[in-house]
Amino acid sequence: MIHFELNTIDKKHIEIDMMNSNPTYNLIAKGKEAIDEQDVEEEFRESVDLEVVRLFVKNKDDDIGIIDYCLSNPSDGKTWISLFVIHKKYQGSGLAEKIYSQFETRILDKGKKINSLAVHEINVQGIQLWSSLGFRKI
Structure with missing residues (x-):
């Protein structure tokens, strides 16, 4: 069962x-293959x-992803997803779509809708x- 837990x-x-x-x-986002404690x-x-609210995506007790979002972006007042990452070992399993659907419901329950997100132009998979x-794309 997929659920969300605050990332602290x-x-x-x-x-x-x-x-x-x-x-x-x-490499795309940080210019290096591995991040460290300082980056986090x-x-x-x-x-x-x-x-920004930072969440872990969990399946039972397994950490499978990270979602960062802002309900009301200071620059435009819209709801933004700023990070949506699935652990490599869970990619290609169809989980991303399920996670997004459940996450979208969570946002709708808060009276908001997801208006925007940013994807690096060279992030073809994203x-x-x-x-x-x-x-x-806009």
Whole structure:
């Protein structure tokens, strides 16, 4: 059963493992294949400033992904997904679509809808996923 759990700084080792299972994404987003504690700590500091909620995606007790989102982005007031990462060993299983659907319901229950997200132009896998879920490039 998929559920969400708050990602807190004391669990940074889980985030590091999750992100480092995706070296191609790290190259795109961070310019290096592996992130470290300093990178995660910086993400947490930025998240506080931007009021970003950071969640782990869990399947039973297994950590399978990370979602960061902002219910009301300071720049435009819209709901944004700023990070959606699935651990490499769970990619290609159809879980991303299930996770997104459950996450979208969570946001709708808060009286919001997901308006926007950012995907790096060279992240072909990400663009394919979001396109299949009905998002369009602007």
